[in-house]
Amino acid sequence: MTSFRTLDMADLKGKRVLIRVDLNVPMKDRIVTDDTRIRAILPTVREVSKKGGKAILLAHFGRPKGERVPDMSLAPVVPALQTLLGQKVAFANDCIGNDAASAIAKMSDGDVLLLENTRFHKGEEKNDPIFISALAELGDVYVNDAFSAAHRAHASTEGIAHQLPAYAGRSMQAELEALEKALTAPKRPVIAIVGGAKVSSKIDLLENLVTKVDALVIGGGMANTFLNAEGYGIGKSLCEKDLAETARRILIKAQEANCAIILPVDGTVAYQFEANAPNQNYSVEAIPENGMILDVGPHSIERIKSAIDDAATLVWNGPLGAFEMQPFDHGTVAAARHAAARTKSHHLLSVAGGGDTVAALNAAGVADAFSYVSTAGGAFLEWLEGKPLPGVEVLRR
Structure with a gap:
């Protein structure tokens, strides 16, 4: 009820x-x-x-x-x-x-x-x-x-x-019930996938999720900030180096909450930020100094799929790479289709939201296969951040 x-x-x-x-x-x-x-x-x-x-x-x-x-x-x-x-x-x-x-x-x-x-x-x-x-x-x-x-x-x-x-x-009821099933009273284990360009826009989200989920996959440009904080060279990849201490704080908080953090172990690297740019996969220990990580690599994708297989509930916000450009949409599409297949086989409750996320799931052709996809944007994000929403609080019994 x-x-x-x-x-x-x-x-x-x-x-x-x-x-x-x-x-x-x-x-x-x-x-x-x-x-x-x-x-x-x-x-x-x-x-x-x-x-x-x-x-x-x-x-x-x-x-x-x-x-x-x-x-x-x-x-x-x-x-x-x-x-x-x-x-x-x-x-x-x-x-x-x-x-x-x-x-x-x-x-x-x-x-x-x-x-x-x-x-x-x-x-x-x-x-x-x-x-x-x-x-x-x-x-x-x-x-x-x-x-x-x-x-x-x-x-x-x-x-x-x-x-x-x-x-x-x-x-409204459908949205609230989906979110309650995903985070308030979820079937465990719960995995969250959070991607996108910048950690700075999702600090509150990450700090809340590590206390709520059993595993957290970090992808997109955000992952580079965490890799940099852990001492990896990330070449010319998008990275908020001034947030290294924030990233380390989140990693410590996750460890204290017994939340596994899943970062990329390899990346698809290119030298121009454009569609179909020549690219190659590298381990995160060997990113070229003049290269840019534009997507998670094949080993990272397999790790993400395995984490999804272990989960009963998935919450997803943000792409894993530069999904707007081929072939750098591969990681996001592969993970989305795997989550959709697990959902279809009744092994997973999958809830996703946010503008880029919806666009990525639509591009992968699986938006309809997720348990629930929210188009709410800011409200969805604030709910995931653990903030009370004024328009929701007044509807409580």
């Missing part, structure tokens, strides 16, 4: 249901070019509508900083939303005040209404009590279905949940 209030506990019939959703979708010429986030909210909107609630959608778009910016209106999202939802979606030119109240008054049970960009008001990002009250006046029930915005203590993500009965939508 989830530790959060869900739609199963909500009385929706005849109620004005304010649903916080993520409609911050890519657009070109005012046409939605990627409807992934719209598809994610459909189960919640349909359920509210089917149960006789008035589904009133709250969302932000872009960064208008409290000003009414025409190019950041949510109006162009309506056609795509209507098509995917399969029913009419009304639109109000504001998210509070007379425009919003008038549009809501015209709704029948089961109708859907999208309100204008919440960030057109300065009170949204300031979590201003007056703005919160103006939002709360429009509804009887609040549902948050936007995990991607749950790390922000904004009026529509956190403040309003203190004034109305608040519940997690189905997309």
